[in-house]
Amino acid sequence: MTEATLLVTLPFLAALAAAAHPRAAARWGGAATLANAVLAALLVQDVLADGAGATGIGGWTAPLGIALAADGLAALMVAMTALVGAGVALHAADWSLRAAADARRTRLRTGFWPLWLTTMGAMNALFLSGDLFNLYVAFEILGLTAVGLTALSGGRTALRAAFDYLGAGLAGSLLLLLGVALAYAAAGRVDLAVAGTLAGTVEGRIALALVLAGLAVKAALFPLHFWMPAAHASATPAASALLSALVVKAALYVALRLSLEAGAGAGTLRAALAAAGAAAMFWGAWHALRAERLKMLVAHSTVAQVGLMALALGLSEDGVPWQAAALLMLSHALAKAAMFLAVGRIAEELGHDRISGLNREDLRPGAAEFAFAIAAISLIGLPPSAGFVGKWLMMEGLIDGGAWPWVAVVLAGTALSAAYLARVVSRCLRGGPHVAPGARRPPWRTGDVAALGLAAAALALGLGSALPLALLERTLT
Numbered sequence: 001m002t003e004a005t006l007l008v009t010l011p012f013l014a015a016l017a018a019a020a021h022p023r024a025a026a027r028w029g030g031a032a033t034l035a036n037a038v039l040a041a042l043l044v045q046d047v048l049a050d051g052a053g054a055t056g057i058g059g060w061t062a063p064l065g066i067a068l069a070a071d072g073l074a075a076l077m078v079a080m081t082a083l084v085g086a087g088v089a090l091h092a093a094d095w096s097l098r099a100a101a102d103a104r105r106t107r108l109r110t111g112f113w114p115l116w117l118t119t120m121g122a123m124n125a126l127f128l129s130g131d132l133f134n135l136y137v138a139f140e141i142l143g144l145t146a147v148g149l150t151a152l153s154g155g156r157t158a159l160r161a162a163f164d165y166l167g168a169g170l171a172g173s174l175l176l177l178l179g180v181a182l183a184y185a186a187a188g189r190v191d192l193a194v195a196g197t198l199a200g201t202v203e204g205r206i207a208l209a210l211v212l213a214g215l216a217v218k219a220a221l222f223p224l225h226f227w228m229p230a231a232h233a234s235a236t237p238a239a240s241a242l243l244s245a246l247v248v249k250a251a252l253y254v255a256l257r258l259s260l261e262a263g264a265g266a267g268t269l270r271a272a273l274a275a276a277g278a279a280a281m282f283w284g285a286w287h288a289l290r291a292e293r294l295k296m297l298v299a300h301s302t303v304a305q306v307g308l309m310a311l312a313l314g315l316s317e318d319g320v321p322w323q324a325a326a327l328l329m330l331s332h333a334l335a336k337a338a339m340f341l342a343v344g345r346i347a348e349e350l351g352h353d354r355i356s357g358l359n360r361e362d363l364r365p366g367a368a369e370f371a372f373a374i375a376a377i378s379l380i381g382l383p384p385s386a387g388f389v390g391k392w393l394m395m396e397g398l399i400d401g402g403a404w405p406w407v408a409v410v411l412a413g414t415a416l417s418a419a420y421l422a423r424v425v426s427r428c429l430r431g432g433p434h435v436a437p438g439a440r441r442p443p444w445r446t447g448d449v450a451a452l453g454l455a456a457a458a459l460a461l462g463l464g465s466a467l468p469l470a471l472l473e474r475t476l477t
Contacts, residue, residue: 002055003039003040003042003043003046004043004053004055004068004069004070004128005055005068006039007036007039007040007043007078007124007128008068008121008124008125008128009121010032010035010036010039010121011032011036011117011118011120011121011124012117012118012121014028014029014031014032014117015032015113015114015115015117015118015121016114018032018113018114018117019114025112025113025114026092026093026113028113028117029089029092029093029112029113029116029117030089030093032117032120033082033085033086033089033116033117033120034086036081036082036085036120036124037082037083037085037086039082040075040078040079040081040082040083041079041082043070043075043078043079044075044076044078044079044471046070047070047071047072047075047471047474048470048471048474051071051474052069052070052071052072052474052475053069053070054067054068054069054070054130055067055068066129066134067130067131068128068129068130069128069129069130070128071474071475072471072472072473072474072475073253073256073257073326073472073475074127074128075471075474076326076330076468076471076472077123077127077249077253077329078123078124078127078128080246080249080329080330080333080334081120081123081124081127081246083334083454083457084241084242084245084246084333084334084337084454085116085120085242085246087241087337087338087341087450087451087453087454088116088238088241088242088245088337088341088450089116090446090447090449090450090453091237091238091241091341091344091446091447091450091451092112092113092116092238093446094445094446094447094450111148111152112149112152112236112238112239115145115148115149115152115239116145116149116238116242118141118145119142119145119146119149119242119246119247121141122138122139122141122142122145123138123142123246123247123250125137125138125141126138126139126142126250126253126254127250127253130191130192131189131190131191131192132179132180132183132190132191132192132194132211133180133190135254136173136176136177136180138250139172139173139176139218139250139251140173142247142250143166143169143170143172143173143218146165146169146243146247147162147165147166147169148162149235149236149239149242149243150162150165150231150234150235150239150243152235152236152239153234153235153236153239155234157230157234158234158235160230161227161230161231161233161234161235162231164226164227164230164231165227165228165231167227168217168218168224168226168227169217169218171214171217172214172215172216172217172218172251173214174214175210175211175213175214175217176210176211176214176215176218177214178210178214179207179208179209179210179211179212179213179214180207180211182203182206182207182210183198183204183207183208183211185203186198186201186203186204186207187204192257192258192261193261194261195208195257195258195261195262196261196262196263198262199262199263205268205269208258208262208269209269211254211258212255212258212269212272212273215251215252215254215255216251216276218248218250218251219248219251219252219255219306219310220248220302220303220306221273221276221277221280221306221307221310222276222277222279222280222283222284222303222307223276223279225280225283225284225303225306228248228299228302228303229287229296229299229300229302229303230299231243231299232244232295232298232299232302232340233293233295233296233298233299234295236344237340237341237343237344237345238341238344240295240298240299240340240343240344241336241337241338241340241341242337244298244299244302244336244337244340245332245333245334245336245337245340246333246337248302248306249329249332249333252306252309252310252313252325252329253329255273255310255313256313256322256325256326259313259316259322260322260475267317270313270314270315270316270317271314272314273310273311273313273314274310274311274313274314274315274406275314276307276310276314277306277307277308277309277310277311277312277313277314278307278311278406278409278413279307280303280304280306280307280310281304281307281308281311281409281412281413281416282304282307282412282413282416283303283304283307284300284301284302284303284304284305284306284307285300285301285304285413285416285417285419285420286416287300287303288300288301288304288420289416289419289420289423291355291420292354292355292356293353293354293355294343294346294347294353294354294355294358294424295340295343295347295353297355297420297423297424298336298339298340298343301336301379301417301420301421302336304413304416304417305328305332305336305379305417307413308328308410308413309325309328309329309332311406311409311410312324312325312328312390312394313325315394315397315398315403315406319397319398319400319401319403320393320394320397320398320401321393321397323393323469323472324390324391324393324394324397325390326390326468326472327386327389327390327393327465327468327469328387328390328391328394330386330390330461330468331378331379331385331386331387331389331390331458331461331462332378332379332387334375334378334386334454334455334457334458334461335375335376335378335379335385335387335454335455335458336375336379337454338371338372338374338375338450338451338452338453338454338455338458339371339372339375339376339379339451339455341368341371341447341450341451341454342368342369342371342372342375342451342455343368343372344447345366345367345368345445345447345448345451346358346368346369346372349366349368355423355424355427358424358427366448367445367448367449367451367452368448368451370452371448371451371452371454371455372424372425372451372455373425374452374455374456374458374459375451375454375455375458376421376424376425377458377459378455378458378459378462379417379421380414380417380418380421381414381417383462384459384462384463385458385459385461385462386458386459386461386462386465386468387458387462388462389461389462389465391410391414394410395407395410398410
């Protein structure tokens with residue numbers, strides 16, 4: 001479990017170094033991201049070989065020390081962060097090199113790396129934490145860095161979105177802290193295993209409800225999503241990819257952990273999650289269908305897909321295996337990061353991100369358009385993607401349990417996601433008479449490799465889903 005300690009401490013140390021030496025920020029960021037990926041791979045290998053493990057930072061154990069615990073679910077989430085982070089870091093490094101002569105972009109590129117490294121450290125700490133208070137501390141760090149990433153571009157729209165993000169994050173943190181305090185008052189401890197005890201008392205259920213309400217705000221779950229579309233749409237492409245692919249998963253992960261620990265006693269809270277998730281699927285899809293800008297469409301689609309993941313989590317009592325929610329989180333992280341990076345490249349080539357102007361006659365489809373199309377396959381849930389495997393597990397559980405109304409909800413949400421993503425794909429990949437014979441093809445960038453790689457990974461994990469499923473079997477439930 002040495003890897004767990006390094007996964008938490010190394011990113012924070014690298015963030016300090018990147019902030020202290022702005023000229024070398026990209027080098028510090030790249031090296032730390034690569035080291036994090038290696039450590040994540042070693043952690044996955046250890047969990048597969050030896051099962052779950054725990055360690056205390058500095059040799060101190062609970063209740064005085066901070067205990068880190070890694071099982072299959074935690075290792076999968078750490079690996080997800082490492083994989084997405086590697087792709088986004090590659091894109092950011094390419095963008096930094098091309099922006100070296102621009103003073104404003106130089107400020108952006110030097111500011112990105114400390115924020116990303118701190119985000120990575122907070123995500124790792126959250127996934128490896130074994131008690132509610134340490135989760136709250138990790139959420140606080142993650143919330144501050146997310147606000148910084150949102151405001152990084154410096155525009156008026158971005159600053160307004162960052163302010164809304166900050167307000168929502170503080171509200172969510174307050175609810176979370178109140179829930180943790182009530183949990184301690186009711187049970188005398190705050191480790192995650194206390195959820196089963198809390199679900200058996202009135203005070204405990206109130207504490208769990210407050211914690212889940214705070215998580216719903218941080219995950220932008222309907223109807224507490226008001227801050228999210230503008231924040232994700234106004235940030236830089238790399239920041240949007242991190243916010244949508246990773247940051248919202250932190251709250252969903254904790255909700256999944258609490259659901260596993262609470263067992264049957266949290267049935268009412270799961271029902272509320274399922275209802276909110278179903279509403280989010282339709283609200284987000286409706287606004288994505290009506291969006292005029294590409295980034296806003298992708299941002300609204302995140303609301304819908306968060307709803308799908310919340311629905312899978314909430315229906316675990318109706319026969320849906322919890323592994324379906326975990327696989328949906330993983331596939332969404334890879335595909336949505338690829339999609340935001342691709343959108344950034346498309347807007348860079350066209351000079352705008354208006355959906356109505358995507359099919360220009362003088363520009364042939366490039367790598368970014370193909371990355372968007374491949375990512376759309378996973379987000380819709382088409383085979384052979386990881387999104388398909390997650391939805392298949394979900395639908396199989398619902399059909400076996402006879403939950404036909406929920407089957408109809410999932411199918412309707414899938415059809416809507418296909419409809420709004422087809423608005424973009426049909427224009428991006430249009431050829432024939434719609435493209436002039438002398439149309440130019442966009443030049444390749446290193447960032448295109450990142451978008452294509454992440455989108456391809458979402459497909460490959462569908463074909464190789466045995467590995468994440470085997471890892472999830474090592475989860476303590």
